[in-house]
Amino acid sequence: MTDAPRSTPEEPWPVRVVSQKVGAWIAKLGWVWVDGQVAQISRRPGAGTVFLTLRDPSADLSLTVTTNRDVLDSGAPELREGARVVLHAKPEFYAARGTLSLRADEIRQVGLGELLARLEKLKKLLAAEGLFDRARKRRPPFLPQRIGLITGRASAAERDVLTNTRRRWPAVEFRTVNVAVQGPGAVSQIVDALRVLDADETIDVIILARGGGGIEDLLPFSDEALCRAVFACRTPVVSAIGHETDAPLVDYVADVRASTPTDAAKRVVPDLADEVRLIGQARSRLERAVRNLVDRESHRLTLLRSRPVLARPQVMVEQRAAEVTALRDRAGRSLTHRLDAATADLRHTLARLRALSPAATLDRGYAIVQRVDGHVVRAAGEVAQGDPLRVRLAEGELTATVEEMRTR
Secondary structure: OOOOOOHHHHOOOHHHHHHHHHHHHHHHHOOOEEEEEEEEEEEOOOOOOOEEEEEOOOOEEEEEEEEHHHHHHHOOOOOOOOOOEEEEEEEEEEEEOOEEEEEEEEEEEOOOOHHHHHHHOOOOOHHHHOOOOHHHHOOOOOOOEEEEEEOOOOHHHHHHHHHHHHHHHOEEEEEEOOOOOOOHHHHHHHHHHHHHHOOOOOOOOOEEOOOOOOOOHHHHHHHHHHHHHHHHHHOEEEEOOOOOOOOOOHHOOEEEEOOOOOHHHHHHHHOHHHHHHHHHHHHHHHHHHHHHHHHHHHHHHHHHHHHHHHOOOOOHHHHHHHHHHHHHHHHHHHHHHHHHHHHHHHHHHHHHHHHHHHHHHHHHOOEEEEEOOOOOOOOHEEEHOOOOEEEEEOOOOOEEOOOOOOOO
């Protein structure tokens, strides 16, 4: 078919031309290998064509696949809904209805060994990106006020989580979102539920719970999109998938891994009876500690009160008063002694002074002869005849005139 000229508002393309061009572009893709999960199988009795609905496990996308019954019987005779397949197909655009489908000429059902190999490869990829890092895992709150629960409707896992959690802590609240936990739509429903609960500010922790099952049944919980959604949650996530031996990849990404849904209840809320018992033990220890402290301090007070200084406080004053009196007496005696010694010294000094004083000599009948200028006359040659003299006696003075001088 020759290309039509470009369309314009004046010369638009007819619908048939657009359909032909779309079909031509799709045909250019050619044959491709496609991986997906079978959401639906339609085998009409007597018909040689089988219709499949192939779904992407990680996204809400699906395509219709048509194939011959012989192709299906030779490649996957036991194919059922929910199985993983790899098929060789060519995309086709059905212009009459404007629909896209795949025409398969080979279908292979993915075996368990191949599934495990893919999961191991995905596990290494996620670990390398740090999704399993223990350092980023958060500890759920000790006592969450409200718990988000994602599980199957009316499932044993839902009953186990609700029953055991409320048995341990009756006041806890739940917001439960029921989803498909296996099959083609499980991953998208679980991811949507995670987003809803993670956006709820009242949710303190999210529990992702499912009962046991085979590896194929638990495949949604090893899906890459679900693992990344759990990693992106701001709310701590507890994974309680299957039994102890089951280990889907979401267990490695979740903040806490519980071996069973019952174990999740034990990890999320404390046991009220245990907490009451612990509080009682703590109160008993506190009471004993306070009682011991009071007894010890009372004993100390008794010992302090029994001391003389507190039994008779005036004793301390009396002792100090006695010490002050003794010091005052010592000071008085010392001062008296020093005054007596000083008085005796003064008396002795005065006696010596008197003994050496001219007055004492005068008292014994001697006199001091002085000239008028006050010079003491010690020799007759120091005066001349007719010189006036002063004669000092023990009592009073005399005035005399030199009439005669004699020398020895």
